[in-house]
Amino acid sequence: MTILLGAYVFMLAGFLGFQIIAKVPALLHTPLMAFTNAISGISLVASLHAAGATGYSLTARILGCVAVICATINVVGGFLITDRMLKMFRRKPGAKP
Amino acid sequence: MNALLAFQHEAGEVRFDHIAYLVASFLFLLGLRGLTHPDTARRGTMFAALGMLVAVVGTIWPRPGMSYEYIAVGLAVGTVIGIPMGLKIPMTKMPERIALSHSFGGLAVALVGVVEYLMDKTQGDKFHMGATGFEVMLGALTFTGSIMAFGKLQGILPGKPSTFPFQNFITVGALIVAVAAVVYMIFVPTAGVIFYGMFGLALLLGVLLVLPIGGADMPVVICLLNSYAGLAAAASGFVFDNNVLIICGALDGGSGFILAMLMSKAMNRSFANVLFGAFGSDAVAASAGPAKSTAAVNEATVEEAAEVLKSSSSVIIVPGYGMAVAQAQHAVRDLANLLEKNGARVRYAIHPVAGRMPGHMNVLLAEANVPYDQLFDLDQINDDFANTDSVLVVGANDVVNPAAKNSPGSPIFGMPVFNCDQAKAVFVLKRSMNPGFAGIENELFVHPKTMMVFGDAKQTLTKMTGALKEGH
Numbered sequence: 001m002t003i004l005l006g007a008y009v010f011m012l013a014g015f016l017g018f019q020i021i022a023k024v025p026a027l028l029h030t031p032l033m034a035f036t037n038a039i040s041g042i043s044l045v046a047s048l049h050a051a052g053a054t055g056y057s058l059t060a061r062i063l064g065c066v067a068v069i070c071a072t073i074n075v076v077g078g079f080l081i082t083d084r085m086l087k088m089f090r091r092k093p094g095a096k097p
Numbered sequence: 098m099n100a101l102l103a104f105q106h107e108a109g110e111v112r113f114d115h116i117a118y119l120v121a122s123f124l125f126l127l128g129l130r131g132l133t134h135p136d137t138a139r140r141g142t143m144f145a146a147l148g149m150l151v152a153v154v155g156t157i158w159p160r161p162g163m164s165y166e167y168i169a170v171g172l173a174v175g176t177v178i179g180i181p182m183g184l185k186i187p188m189t190k191m192p193e194r195i196a197l198s199h200s201f202g203g204l205a206v207a208l209v210g211v212v213e214y215l216m217d218k219t220q221g222d223k224f225h226m227g228a229t230g231f232e233v234m235l236g237a238l239t240f241t242g243s244i245m246a247f248g249k250l251q252g253i254l255p256g257k258p259s260t261f262p263f264q265n266f267i268t269v270g271a272l273i274v275a276v277a278a279v280v281y282m283i284f285v286p287t288a289g290v291i292f293y294g295m296f297g298l299a300l301l302l303g304v305l306l307v308l309p310i311g312g313a314d315m316p317v318v319i320c321l322l323n324s325y326a327g328l329a330a331a332a333s334g335f336v337f338d339n340n341v342l343i344i345c346g347a348l349d350g351g352s353g354f355i356l357a358m359l360m361s362k363a364m365n366r367s368f369a370n371v372l373f374g375a376f377g378s379d380a381v382a383a384s385a386g387p388a389k390s391t392a393a394v395n396e397a398t399v400e401e402a403a404e405v406l407k408s409s410s411s412v413i414i415v416p417g418y419g420m421a422v423a424q425a426q427h428a429v430r431d432l433a434n435l436l437e438k439n440g441a442r443v444r445y446a447i448h449p450v451a452g453r454m455p456g457h458m459n460v461l462l463a464e465a466n467v468p469y470d471q472l473f474d475l476d477q478i479n480d481d482f483a484n485t486d487s488v489l490v491v492g493a494n495d496v497v498n499p500a501a502k503n504s505p506g507s508p509i510f511g512m513p514v515f516n517c518d519q520a521k522a523v524f525v526l527k528r529s530m531n532p533g534f535a536g537i538e539n540e541l542f543v544h545p546k547t548m549m550v551f552g553d554a555k556q557t558l559t560k561m562t563g564a565l566k567e568g569h
Contacts, residue, residue, distance in 0.1 A: 003224050009340045010331060013347035016126065021352045023133040026449060026474050029356060029456030030191055032132055033323055037198050039125050039145055040349040043206050043330045045118075046337055048156045050212040051167040060212045065167040067212070070205035072175020073182060074198050079146045080183025081194065085460055086142060088188075089135045092468035 031085045038078025044071035117155020118341035124148030125345060135469060152341055188464045189421045192319060192453035196247040199322045203239030203303075206232055206329040207296070213336055214292055226286045228335035230279030233292075234299040235329035241303030243322050249312060250453055256312035265373045268305040275299050309373065313418075313495065315453045316360040317371045324353030356455050363449035363475070365501075365511040394530065397548035399557060402524050403564035405548075409486035409522075411442045413478065415515055416458045417451050419492015419527070419554055426465040428558035429491055433467070435565050441486075444471055446478045446515055448496035475513055482516040490517065490525040490541075492554050497525075498539045523547040526554045 024032050050056065050064030124144045131141015157168060186194045210233035217225070248254035278295035282288060310318050331346025333339075361368055406412065414433065420426060433443045445467065451458045459472055482488065490497055500507040501514040517523050523546050530542065530549075541547055550557050 003335075006335050006338065006340070006343055009343045010334075010347050013344040014351050017129070017348040017351035018355065020126075020129050020133065021348075021355050025133070025135075026359075026447070026456060027459045027469055027472060028132055028135060028138060030195075030454060030460045031138060031456070032352060033195050033319070033356070033454065033456075034191075034198075035129070035132060035142060035145065036323065036327065036349040036352045037195065037202065039128070039149070039345050040202050040327055040330050041205075042121075042125075042149065042152060042342055042345040043202065043209065043333055044149075045152055045156045045339065045342060046209045046333050047171070047205055048153070048168055049337070050209055051171050052157065052163040052165065053216075054162050054164050056212070056216055060215045061167050063208045063212050063215075065171045067205040067208040068168065068171025069175040069178070070201040070208070072172050073179040074201050074205070075149055076176050076179030077182035078179075078198060079142060079149070080180065081186070082142050083139060084184065085188070085191075085463070086135070086139045088460070088463040088466075089138070089469050090463075090466075091135075091470045 027089070028086075031082050034078055034082040034085065038075055038082060041071045041075035041078060044068065044075055047071050113158055114155040117151050117158075118339065121148040121152035121155070122341050122344045124151065125341075125348065129348060188460055189424055191460060192315060192457060193247055193250045195454060196243050196250060196319055196322070199319070199326050200240050200243035200247065202326040203236045203243060203322075203329060205236070206326070206333050207236030207240060207299075209333055210236060210336070211296065223283050225336055227279065227283045228332050230282045230292075230295065232329055232332035232336055233296055234275055234279055235325050235332060237296055237299035238303035238306065239322055239325040239329060241300045242307045242318075242325070243303075245304055245307035246315060246318055246322060249307070249310075250315060258309045258311045260309050264305075264309060268302070268373075271298055271302050271305060275302060306372065310371070312453070313450070314364075314371050316450050316455055316457075317357050317364075317368075319454050320353045320357035320360055321368075321372075322353070324350050324357060327351070327353055360450055360455060363513065364509075365513065394543055395545075395548045397524065397550055399550060399560040400564050402548065402550050403561050405522055405524075406436060406441075406487055406489075406561070407439060407565055409436070409441055411444075411485045412436055412487045412489060413444050413446050413482065413485050413520070415446045415448075415451075415488060415490045415493050415497055415517065416462065417448075417491065417493025417496060418453060418457075419494075421452055421457065421461055421492070423492060423554040425491060425555040425558055426461040426467075428555045428562070430462070430465040430467050432489075432558050432562045432565070433471075435562055439565070444473055444478060444481075446475070447472055448475055448493070448515065451493060451496055475515070479513075479516055483519040485520040486522065488517045488520040488523045490523065490527075491558070492526065494527075494539055497541050499544070500538070500540050503540070517541055518544050518546065521546070525549050526557050527551060528553065 047064055047067035051061055051068045125148045128141040128145030131137040210229050213229050249256050275295055275298045278291050281291055327346045327349025331343050334342030334346055361371055436443050447458045495509055497515050497517045499518050501509045501512040504510055525542055525547055
C-alpha cells in the first residue's frame with residue numbers, strides 16, 4: 001500500500017506541476033530552471049540521512065557526505081542565483097501593472 | 098527530544114520530520130506558483146527557500162542513531178562552494194551554470210542510491226531494489242551527461258555533434274542493457290557486480306547520449322537532463338518512502354519535460370530527431386540542399402545603418418546566441434535607449450530557442466535593464482514585422498532564416514522563424530559570412546532589404562550609438 005501511495009503522490013504532484021509550469025511565461029524560463037534545480041536539491045534530505053546514520057559503514061557515510069556537498073551546492077547556489085536573476089526583471093518605469 | 102515532538106495516532110506514529118516535509122511540500126508548490134508572474138516570482142523563491150530550510154531542519158533534528166560530523170562537513174563545504182556559484186557566475190554563463198548544477202544533482206542522487214544499496218542489500222524488498230536501481234541509473238547518466246553538456250557549452254569539447262559508426266545502435270543497446278541490469282537486480286539483489294556494472298554503464302550512457310548533440314540543440318538537452326535529475330530524485334523518494342522527495346522530483350521532472358517539449362516544438366523537430374539525429378553534423382549535405390546563393394551581399398557601414406535607424410519610428414531587435422558570446426546586451430540597451438529618446442518604438446523579439454537554454458535572452462536583456470514589457474515572444478510579435486521600419490538582428494541566425502518557410506529541402510524547414518524579411522529594412526550584425534551551426538545558408542543575409550554590418554556585435558553597437566549621438 002505504501003508503494004501505491006507513493007505512486008499517487010507522484011501522479012498528483014506531476015499533474016499539478018504540469019498545470020502550474022505551463023503557466024510560467026517564456027520570460028522566466030531560465031529562472032524556472034534554476035528554481036526547479038534548487039528545489040530538486042531536496043535530495044539533500046536523503047543525503048543527510050546517509051551522512052548522519054551512525055549505523056552505516058564509513059564508506060557509506062563518506063559517500064553520503066559527498067552527496068550532501070553536491071546537494072547543498074545546488075540548494076544554496078540555486079536559490080541565490082534564482083533570486084539574483086529575478087531581481088533584474090522589471091517593467092518600464094511608470095508603466096501600469 | 099523526538100519523543101516529545103512525536104505524537105501517537107492510531108494508524109501509527111507521526112514524526113516531527115514528516116510534518117516538516119508536509120510543510121515544505123506546500124511551500125515548494127506555493128513557490129512554484131509564484132513563478133507564473135514576474136511580480137510574484139521573488140516572493141515564490143523565498144517561500145521555496147523557507148520550505149527547504151524547514152525540510153533540512155526537520156531531517157537533522159536530534160534523534161537517536163544520528164551524529165553530525167559528516168553532516169556538518171557536507172553542509173559547510175557545500176555552502177562555501179554554493180555561494181560563489183550563486184552570486185559570482187556571470188549571466189552570460191547561465192547555460193553552463195545550469196548544466197553543472199544538473200551534474201551535481203545527478204551525482205548526489207546516484208551516491209545516495211549506492212549508499213542505500215551498500216547498507217540494505219539483503220533486506221530490501223523487490224520494489225525498493227528496483228527504485229534504487231533506477232535512482233542510480235538516472236542519477237549517473239544525468240551526472241556524466243550534464244558534464245558533457247557543460248563541456249560543449251564551455252567550449253572544452255567540440256560543439257559540433259561527434260558521431261561514430263553504429264552510434265545510435267550502441268547507445269540504445271547500452272540503455273537496454275542498463276535497464277535489464279536493473280530488472281535483474283530486482284530478482285537477484287545480492288549481485289553486486291551487476292549493480293556496480295550498471296552504475297558504470299549508466300555513467301557511460303550519459304556520455305553517449307550527449308555526444309551526438311550539437312551546440313544549438315543544447316536547449317532541449319539541458320531541459321531533458323533537468324527532467325532526468327528530477328526523475329532520479331523522485332526515484333529516491335520511492336526508496337526512502339519520502340513524499341517530499343517524490344513531489345519535488347515530479348515537479349522538477351515535469352518542468353524539464355515541458356520545457357524540452359516547448360523547445361523541440363520551436364524547432365519543429367521531434368525528441369527522437371534531437372537526440373539521435375546528430376543535427377548539424379551533415380553540414381555538407383545540408384548546404385548542398387538549397388542552391389548556393391550567388392547573390393551579392395549588401396554591406397553597410399555603421400554610419401549608413403545609424404542614418405536609417407535614426408529615421409525609423411519603429412525598430413525590432415532580434416537577439417541570438419551571438420549577443421551572449423559578444424556580451425553585447427548592455428550595448429544593445431544603450432542603442433535602444435537612444436532610439437527611444439529619438440521617438441522610435443523599440444521592441445525585442447525573442448525566439449524560444451534563441452541562445453543555449455530556454456529564456457537565455459530574456460535574462461541577459463533583463464540584466465542590461467531592458468524592461469520586460471519590451472520583450473515579446475514569437476507569437477506576440479511576428480505579425481508586426483510587416484509594419485516595422487527597421488529590424489536589427491544581433492547574433493541570431495537560424496531563427497531569422499526564411500529558408501524555414503520557403504525551402505522544403507532545408508534541414509530547418511518548418512521551424513517557426515521571425516518574418517524579418519517583411520520589415521522595410523533589416524540590419525544583420527555578424528562577425529563574418531560564416532554560416533550558423535548547421536552550415537545552413539541564410540537567405541536573409543542576401544535579401545535585397547538586408548544590409549550586413551560586419552564586426553564584433555558589441556563594438557558595432559557602440560559605434561552605432563556614437564554615430565547616432567553625433568547626428569543629433
